[in-house]
Amino acid sequence: MSTTKHALPPGLPAPSTEEPLSAPYWKAAREGRLLVQKCQGCGRHQWGPEWICHRCHSFDLDWVEVKPRGSIYSWETPHHPVHPALTGHGPYTIVLVELPEADNIRMIGNLVGGSGAEPRIGAEVEAVFEPHDEASPPYTLVQWRIVG
Amino acid sequence: MTERTLRGKAAIAGIGETTYYKHGQSPDAEFKLALKAVLAACADAGIDPREVDGFATYGNDRSEATRLAAALGIHELRFSNMHWGGGGGGVAAAVANAAAAVHSGMANCVIAFRSLAQGQFARYGKGAQAPMAMGEDAFLWPYGLMSPAQRFAMKITRFMTENGIRHEALRAIALASYHHAQSNPRAVMQGRPLDEAKYDSSRWIIEPFHRLFDCCQENDGAAAVLVVPADRAKDLPHPPVYLLGAAQGGHHRSAAPVHNAPHYASAHFPTVARNLYEMAKCGPGDIDVLQAYENFTGGVLLGLVEHGLVKPEEANEFLVKENLLAPTGRMPLNTSGGNLAECYMHGLELVNEAVRQLRRTAINQVPDPEIAMVIGGPMVTPVSSLILGTEGTL
Numbered sequence: 001m002s003t004t005k006h007a008l009p010p011g012l013p014a015p016s017t018e019e020p021l022s023a024p025y026w027k028a029a030r031e032g033r034l035l036v037q038k039c040q041g042c043g044r045h046q047w048g049p050e051w052i053c054h055r056c057h058s059f060d061l062d063w064v065e066v067k068p069r070g071s072i073y074s075w076e077t078p079h080h081p082v083h084p085a086l087t088g089h090g091p092y093t094i095v096l097v098e099l100p101e102a103d104n105i106r107m108i109g110n111l112v113g114g115s116g117a118e119p120r121i122g123a124e125v126e127a128v129f130e131p132h133d134e135a136s137p138p139y140t141l142v143q144w145r146i147v148g
Numbered sequence: 149m150t151e152r153t154l155r156g157k158a159a160i161a162g163i164g165e166t167t168y169y170k171h172g173q174s175p176d177a178e179f180k181l182a183l184k185a186v187l188a189a190c191a192d193a194g195i196d197p198r199e200v201d202g203f204a205t206y207g208n209d210r211s212e213a214t215r216l217a218a219a220l221g222i223h224e225l226r227f228s229n230m231h232w233g234g235g236g237g238g239v240a241a242a243v244a245n246a247a248a249a250v251h252s253g254m255a256n257c258v259i260a261f262r263s264l265a266q267g268q269f270a271r272y273g274k275g276a277q278a279p280m281a282m283g284e285d286a287f288l289w290p291y292g293l294m295s296p297a298q299r300f301a302m303k304i305t306r307f308m309t310e311n312g313i314r315h316e317a318l319r320a321i322a323l324a325s326y327h328h329a330q331s332n333p334r335a336v337m338q339g340r341p342l343d344e345a346k347y348d349s350s351r352w353i354i355e356p357f358h359r360l361f362d363c364c365q366e367n368d369g370a371a372a373v374l375v376v377p378a379d380r381a382k383d384l385p386h387p388p389v390y391l392l393g394a395a396q397g398g399h400h401r402s403a404a405p406v407h408n409a410p411h412y413a414s415a416h417f418p419t420v421a422r423n424l425y426e427m428a429k430c431g432p433g434d435i436d437v438l439q440a441y442e443n444f445t446g447g448v449l450l451g452l453v454e455h456g457l458v459k460p461e462e463a464n465e466f467l468v469k470e471n472l473l474a475p476t477g478r479m480p481l482n483t484s485g486g487n488l489a490e491c492y493m494h495g496l497e498l499v500n501e502a503v504r505q506l507r508r509t510a511i512n513q514v515p516d517p518e519i520a521m522v523i524g525g526p527m528v529t530p531v532s533s534l535i536l537g538t539e540g541t542l
């Protein structure tokens with residue numbers, strides 16, 4: 001798992017990483033691992049984190065590591081800066097990534113990998129862990145890069 | 149067993165609105181705007197405002213029912229109702245909730261309204277300014293996904309790509325709204341026409357389907373309707389406009405967090421539209437005039453498709469400007485200018501326009517309409533929509 005410079009400029013809101021419902025995800029991301037919820041009752045993955053399994057109503061949700069690979073389900077490239085930190089930055093691409101090996105749950109991230117990375121629905125992507133060590137507390141975002 | 153329905157049980161007896169302003173330009177405070185709209189709707193209905201006994205709104209409107217009741221000196225408050233969800237997803241639901249209140253006997257005379265002064269308060273199109281993103285937002289904001297447009301754009305990308313729909317289909321929706329606004333003195337965009345070239349050269353807000361003119365304005369103002377039981381409406385100055393159908397909500401897990409709705413490329417109307425037509429006892433072919441909430445033109449497209457008004461495979465062919473214009477188009481759309489060009493009053497202005505069309509007093513009047521539809525804010529959750537009809541439709 002490689003790291004890159006940050007996809008977006010500093011000053012955007014930092015994720016709250018210590019909330020009980022989502023803390024395991026953020027802790028694992030610091031270690032370069034992708035963790036999601038998996039129901040002990042019915043064995044299915046779910047995302048985003050919730051207290052209950054929407055399928056079987058079990059509260060027994062475990063955190064399991066999943067392969068950080070997926071495909072682009074949809075994408076957008078905002079131009080208009082909606083936050084002061086983005087003023088003057090220019091367009092950036094957000095991807096919605098589907099994880100086929102985790103019951104097709106979807107995750108949001110930025111598409112990284114330079115100007116040659118053209119977003120396309122169906123394109124295969126892999127996670128790129130983006131540490132923000134300078135933040136207090138530090139956190140790691142999960143970005144995506146087109147493979148193949 | 150008595151049929152459980154609102155069809156024909158309640159009517160809109162009065163409509164009102166303030167002057168509509170560009171955002172930040174209202175000389176009046178937001179609450180004063182709300183008061184003016186309520187008084188206007190009562191005057192239009194010929195009803196003493198003190199007789200109002202309920203208020204229904206949505207989108208976390210800041211003008212609270214109790215403050216309105218006190219300020220207006222109404223005799224008694226019997227119904228106060230805030231519909232969950234941000235933006236204009238609840239516009240039709242607010243009218244429906246008012247109708248449910250008067251039909252059930254909980255109240256007699258209920259105002260459904262929206263008031264907005266975004267000079268006095270924050271704008272919608274700006275992203276979050278908090279230093280930390282909590283809950284679901286922690287998985288969105290750090291990636292620069294913050295504004296309403298950004299929350300919905302990937303639904304549009306997916307739907308348009310899957311169905312091969314061109315951006316020109318969305319352009320037609322914007323052109324129709326701006327066209328209708330040019331003859332409407334209430335419209336903020338009157339005197340600022342839009343043509344294909346101006347649209348095509350407008351800047352990207354979000355690629356691949358959101359140019360500047362695909363996105364709503366933000367405005368200041370207020371609008372209101374007065375809802376009464378059907379029997380009462382018959383004795384009032386205007387021909388009653390009856391609720392034929394109303395529905396709100398969303399399909400299975402449409403609000404699943406972090407963009408995980410199973411049926412994702414949706415405006416969230418599949419079940420709502422079914423329930424709406426079932427109550428109204430009519431179908432898409434019966435709609436004479438249509439008001440569809442434009443937060444973004446892509447949401448209008450999805451709303452039309454999910455209400456059975458346009459087939460995805462026909463969208464490129466059907467969604468051309470001529471088809472959407474009053475009085476001669478095959479499906480007149482947003483005949484006062486809508487959110488894009490009359491005023492972004494979170495869709496309440498669309499309800500007022502639907503009423504004007506059925507009273508046959510609209511500026512861009514469709515010939516002799518009997519049934520009008522209002523589709524509330526698409527892609528949020530919950531969403532809502534409404535079918536209104538003349539006496540002849542009962």
Ligand SMILES: [Zn+2]
Binds near residue numbers: 039044056
């Ligand atoms: Zn389960």
